[in-house]
Structures are given as structure tokens and as C-alpha cells.
Amino acid sequence: MSARRPEGANGWLSGILGALLMLLGVGLGAMTEQSAITSRMAFNRHGGEVLDLADAQGPQAGQHGYMVRVAGDIDVVEQPYDADFGQRINTPVLVRHVEMFQWREVRMGSDVHYEQDWVDRPVDAAGFARPAGHANPGAFPITGKQFDASLVKVGGFALSPPLLHELPGSDFITPSASKMPENLAASFSQNGKYLTTSANTSHPRLGDLRISWEVVPIQQVTVFARLDGDRLVPAADADDGKGFDVQLGDRRLVDVLPDVPEPPSMVAVRRVLAVLLAAFGALLLLWRRLPSDRALPVALGAGLLLTGAVAGVMWLGKDLQAAAFWFLAAVVGLAVAVWRLHGAMERR
Template identity: 55%
Template sequence: MDLRKGMSMPGLMLSIVGALLVLAGIGLAAVTTRGLLNYRAAASRHGGEVMDLGSNARPQAGQHGAMARVVGTPEVVEAPHDPEFNLRANTPVLVRHVEMFQWREIRIGGNVHYELDWVDRPLDASHFEDPAGHANPVSFPISGKQFDAGLVQVGGFKLGPVLLHALPGTEKVTPDPKSLPENLAASFSRHQNYLVTSARPDDPQLGDVRVSWDEVPLQQLTVVGRLDGDRLVPASEAADGKGYDVQLGDVPVLDMFPDLPIPPEFVWSWRILSVLLTALGAYLLLAQRDHRDVPLAVGLGGLAVGTVACVMWIGGGGRDMYGWLAVAVLGLALTIWRLRRRS
């Protein structure tokens, strides 16, 4: 083709630049959309995309059903209470352990011997190889139990039972014999972090009982769960089988779920830039035909980018798909209007 009879060299260069800008704008929208789709697909295995609410967060309208990350030290509003021992502790979970001094059968190779030790369950001596002289009490006079706090909050969010039981760490509770009910005060005395029935705690006898308590310490945590009103609960449908996570300290979402890809940043900026680049490219192409029409170029840019992004979002996200569909429809309407005005 003879460029002198057709398009001039500067005009050809502007057309090439315009076409490249159109492709760049559509490509930028496609890359941003693909990055979001990949991130959300990975996040769905853990319950969905996580809103980062950070520290001291409070429930807000429109958050129900979303996954959220909350950071803070649990606040025990209604402390757990062990009514039998009248023991109360400022902890999310209080666990009572009961042990009895019993005979244990020890096998090493072909040798069998017996020793007295603290064991947290009744041992049936009738199954021993040599039960004579090694009889154990039939049952415990009191059993171990777990007591949950009535209400625990992180920030403004209450923890559901599953997340409450997932709180990490344990510490020994030092019991106070003075708070014991009268019926138990006559039987138990304190020895180290235990309440024991032994007359001589350093020399326990067969059948002696000791009781201890563990508590979950109050420490800074990062909690990820589903928002159910003002509660944090697991996402029951999550493919990972949990739908939540609890870790010590202020932990980023990508460290809590290392299988997640890095989500694209400045998404709205890239989306707007993709439309502007496509519109600028369309304007340069139109200018070669003496159609220097900015609204028409903007309409064509919105139509092209909106159509491509809308198609990519089909099946991947209703709100994003309908948003891009609206951009495409508005672009089409603007394009038709400008073409009719020109005709």
C-alpha cells in the first residue's frame, strides 16, 4: 500500500498506538480480574474472602455472613465457675483435672512390675497379670470437667463455642482452699497447685485424690471466622473442614492461610485505568477518521472493557459481574447516543 495515497506515517503510528492502548486497557482489566478470581477461589476453601477488621473492631451493618479477621485480647464478660469447688477464674475455658494414686502395671520386655502413681482414669486391676495385692478403687469420687465462660469477646465480637475451644495455651490455676465448700474443705488441702486428700501430700497413699485446674491465658490473638451478627463462628461449608483459624499475636491473613495467593492491590485504580486506556486508544483510532469525539471514545472503552470483564466474572461473583455488565450497558448506550448524534 502506498502510504502517500492512504494514511500518513504519523497517522499510521497514532493508529498503532491507539490499537496498543486498547489492547493494554482490555489486558489490564483481564489480568486484574484473573488475579481476583484466583484469590477468591483459594479463599473459598477457607470460607471466603476475608475482611481485615484489625484491632478494636465493632459490628457494622452489611457485614453479616462475611469472613473477617479480628485482632485483640479476649475479654471475659461472664467468667466460668466450678460450682463443686467454688472456683472461678477470669479465663475463656476452665478445665478441672482429677487424678487418683493407683497401681499401674509396667511391662518392659518380658518383665512385669507394679508401681503406685497418679493416673487420671480408673485402672481395673482385675486385668493385671498379678492382681493380688494390687487392687485399685473401683471409681473416682469426683470427675474431671470443662467449664466454658458464658461470654467472651474479641473487640466487639462474641466468640462461638468452636472458636472458644480453639483458643491456644494453658496455664495452671492456683486454687484457694478458703473458698472450698464445707463438705470438701474437710477432705482437701492445698499442695503446690493441687487440692489433695492426702494426709501427707509428700507421701500419698493408694486411693488418694488430687484435683487441679488449667485455664486458657488471656493474650493477644488473631481470629478469623464468619460474622453471624455480632458473633464469630466457623464457616461450616468451608472445603478445608474448619472455616476458621486462631493464632497467637497479630498475624496477617496470608500467614494464617499460606496457600492463598497474594491478592491484587489498588483494584479500583487498575479498573478505572483500564477503561481510560481503552478510551484513549479508541479516541486515537477515531481521530484518524476525523471523529474527535471524547464521549464516543469513553463509551467504546466502557463497552469493550465491561464486556470482557463481565464475561470473565460469569460464575465467579455476582456483584462484580453485574457491576461490569452495568459498565458495558452504559458504554453501549453512550456509544449509540453519540453515533446517532453524528448521523
Template identity: 55%
Template sequence: MRRQLRIGTQALLLRGGGALLLIAGLGLAAVTERGLLAHHLAAARHGGDVVQAGARGPQPGQHGSMVLVSGTPDVVESPHDADFNLTVPTPVLSRRVEMFQWREVRAGGVHYELDWSDELQDTARFEQPRGHANPKAMPLRGERFMAGKVKVGGFELEPMLVRALPGTETVAPDPSRLPANLAASFSLYHAYLTTSVDPGSPRLGDVRVSWQAVPVQPVTVFARLDGNRLVRASLADDQGYQVQVGERSLSDVLPDVPEPPEFTTARRAGAIVLAGLGAFLLLWERRRRVGDVVLALAVGVTAIGAVSCASWLGGGWPPVLAWLAVTAAGVLVVLLLHRRMARA
């Protein structure tokens, strides 16, 4: 009597423990896949699933993915201002041209003052043009010069991303490198070139030219990988890319996108092991064959595959079909083992 009671209690404990392990495995699988689904759906609004790249550049299988990469830009082909023979190792070089002109100021009446302006002030539009005539044209124009090729972390940036690189710093020109025709007209004053004979007291029509460059500093770029280039994601709900200063995490760049679960492969394997161990304990009374271990593992794979498949419903067909195939394979193994054991 006591032996039967002990055996019954042992069986009850084994079944209870098996059920708990099976439920734990199913729960771990559901949490993992739902976390991946939440990340996938949020990332889709910004262009698609995210690959957090290292410094090795594009890798096989990454094409079409959204890439998050940090690093200091590598300017492979520096921009060049041919007019002033100025080359700067920067992603973007901007030239600003200003002329000392009359401008009309309307504040408590109309008055006129001489000041630097990078736009031609049209005297014909002045209320009192007499005595305030400006030159008819700007002798030079401002321009922006782009680097021929810029890379971050081994990924080449398309021109739109290069233009989006943040920050500016003043570039002092080298008068000794000026072409002869400009060297006769311009001289260095502070960090710009000017045609003024007395830079401290400019006269009407004097010109000054200055340059600004995007600093070469650590940045983080988020964009779509096309071949070996990062480009704007045209199907994203927002602008399709992000460029920020410094090394940033995914949550910094896209705060509305949750981080995907860590150690996904280990978590999935752990879920299968827990579910398989739970099934083995539930089948403990059948422990007469080595095949029971394989049967329990197949039951675990089937259960985890079914839960994972259901977790991905509404999140895209590829993971649903992949987990459906895993479930079908598990069911097939269970049926074959059950039939073999029944024959034996």
C-alpha cells in the same frame, strides 16, 4: 507534500499510541479481575470470600462472609468451677482430678506401682489383684468450663471456636475461697489442691486437683460471620475455621489462598481511563465536538466491561452479570452518541 507527510506521521503516532493505551487498559483490567478470581476460587474452598476485619466488629454487608480478625480475646463472662468456687478470666478452664492408685505395668514382666492417675484403675482387670486393691470410684471428676461469651476484635466466638483457642497455663487455686466441706479435706500444695496429709508422701486413695486455663493472648481467627458471631463454615472443604496464636496475615492462615490485588477500585478506574484515553487518540481525527471525549470514555468503559466480564467466566454469576451490565451500558451510550453525531 511535507505537510501531508507530517500529518500522516502524526496520525500514525496518535493511532499507535492510542492502541497501546487501549491495550494497557485492557491488560490492567484482565490482570486485576483474574487476580480477584484466583483469590475467590481459592477462598471458596475454605468457605467463601474473605473480609479482613479491623477492631470495629461486624459491619453491614459482611454477613455470610469469611472473616479474618486478630486481637486479644475479651472474656465477657468468665468460666466458673462451682464445686471449688473458682472463677478465672479465661476462655476455657479445665479441672483435672487424679487419685493415687495401684496400676499394672507390663514391661519385662508384670509389676505394680502406686502413681497418680486421672482414670480409675480397675483392680478386677489386674493379673494379680491380691494386695493391689484400689478405691471403687473417683470422688470427683475432671471437667471443662467454658466462658459464657468471648469476643475477638468485637466478634463473638461460637463455643467450637472458643474450645479451639490454643495454649495452656497452670492456675493456682485460692484455698480461702473453698466451700467449707472441701476446705476441711483439701490443702494447697504447689499449684494444686490435695487431700494428702503429707503431700510429699501420698497414700493410696489420696486425691489431688489441678486447673489449666487457656491464656488470654493475641490470636487470629478465621471463620464465617453469622449475625454478630463467628462460626464454623459448614460448606468448606476443610474444617471450616482456623485459630492461630499471634497476629497473622491471610497467607499465614491460608497459604494456598493468594492475596487479592490491592487498590482494586483504583486499578479498575485506571483501566477505564487508559482505555478511554486510547480510544480518544484513535478518534483524534474526529476532534470536532466535545462529545468525542464522552464517546471515547464510553468506548473505554465498554471494552473494560467486556474484558472483565470474560475474566470472571467460571467464577460465579454475580460479577459476570455486574460486568455484563457495565458493558451493556457502555454500548448503549456509544450507540446514542454515534446516532446523535450522525444526525448533527
């Protein structure tokens, strides 16, 4: 059994150093938790804790419900199809535009004149200042429409419709007239990137139609969203009111969420170091007051008690699970310290 050490001339120096080390440990723990809290609260504005899955090739177990960042080329698994015109395109979103050659009214100050042009909606000539001689055909026989691909992935993750519709960029494609059904092929002919009903494409007539298709190009994108099974969806509970983002190219998380600070590094190491510093400080205070076989566990318990209690208080009202974890750690530290102190008291 180890005997208690007698007080020496340097005992007060050990006491001061021990107190300083305990304060340093508690301070390091508080700074670490504050950084973690600041980062957590910032991420919560956008939906919660984020997993950076830029190099992943699909969802893994345990990732459900997390906000994630994924990057990669758009992969259209099931292409959209415009059955009316037989157009199937390798794009996540296909939009059919329909225009009619119509009269339109042009006002420049008090001057009013009329010209014929392609317009993507029916123009009601009844509202013209001079409707006589400027009547338009009325409703379109064919309307514009959007076609979404049934399955689009980025980095192995399927995109939900809200994310699909946020994919950036657009191009107009040249349609394939040979794929049109026979009934439409008799009415439409190809003119560059348009299918038109004009007999003379250089001189269209009133009521002629022209059809074009706009697509979202296949390109590299970065997606920030919540993982729901194997799909990326908006975070409905995000404080920013959006809960997702889609950007062109491979963008870092700090570029996608510029208002969120960099997550603290080496959090686990800093937490362990905080406990050890506080414990070593307690050991210096106890070393000359308790036997060595008692001082060490009591000091470790005291270090865990102090850092755990401070961290638990800091997490209150922000994350009850984190607060409960730290309070449990503090209780364990208290139990160890009391247990060994009680043993020391019994031996006296």
C-alpha cells in the same frame, strides 16, 4: 457543529497507536480482574471475602457474614465457675483434672511389675497379669470437667464455643482452698497446686484423690472467623473444612492464611485506567472519522464496552454478581456508542 477532520499523512500512525492503546487497556483490565479472581478464589477456600478489623472495637453495620481478622487481648466478660469446689477464675476455659492414687501395671518386655501412681482414669485391675493384691477402688467419686466462660471477647467480638476451645496455651493454677464448700473442705487440703485427700501428702494411700485446675491464659491472640451478628463463628461452607483459625499474638493475614496471595492493590484505579486507555485508543482511531463532539462519547462507550465484556467473561462461573456488573457496564458502553454513532449517521 464540528466538521469531520480530513485524513492526513500521519493517520495510519494514529491508527496503530490507537489499536495498541486499546489492546493495552483491555490487557490491563484482564490482568486486574485475573488478580482479583485469584485472590477471591483463594479466600473462598477459607470462607469468603475477608475484612481486616485488627483495630476495630466491635462489629459495625454491613460487616455481617464477612470473614474477618481481629486481634487483641482475651477479654473474659463472664468468668467460668466450678461450683463443686467454689473456684471462679479469670480465664476463658477452666478444666478440672481429677486423679486417683492407684495400682498400675508396667510392662518392659517380658518383665511385669506393679507400682502405685496418680492416674486420671479408673484402672481396672481385672486386666492385670497378676490382679491378686493389686485391686483398685473403681469409679471416681468426683470426675473431671470443663467449664467455659459465658462470654469471652477479642477486639470487642464475642467468641463462639469452637473458637473458645481453640485458644492456645495452658497453665495450672493454685486453687483457693478457702473457697471450698464445708463438706469438701473436711476432706481436701491444699498441697501446692493440688487439693488432695491425702492425710500425708508425701505418702498418699490407695484411693486418695487429688484435684488440679488448668486454665487458658489471658494473652493477645489473632482470630480469623466469620462474623455472625456480634459473634465470631466458624464458616461452615469453607472448602478447607475448618473455616476459622486462632493464633497466638498479633498475626498478619498473610501469616494466618499463608496459601492466599496478597490482595491486588489499587484495583479501582487500575480498572478506571484500563477503561480510559481503551477509550483513548478508540478516540485515536475515530478522531479523523467522526466530529469531535461525537468521537469522544463513542470512544468512551467503546472503551467501557471492550473492558466490561472481557471482565464479564472472566468472572463467569466464579462470581455471577461480578460478571453481571461488568456485562451491565459493557451494555451501557455499547448503548452510548450506538447512540452517538446513530446521531452522526443521521447528520450525514
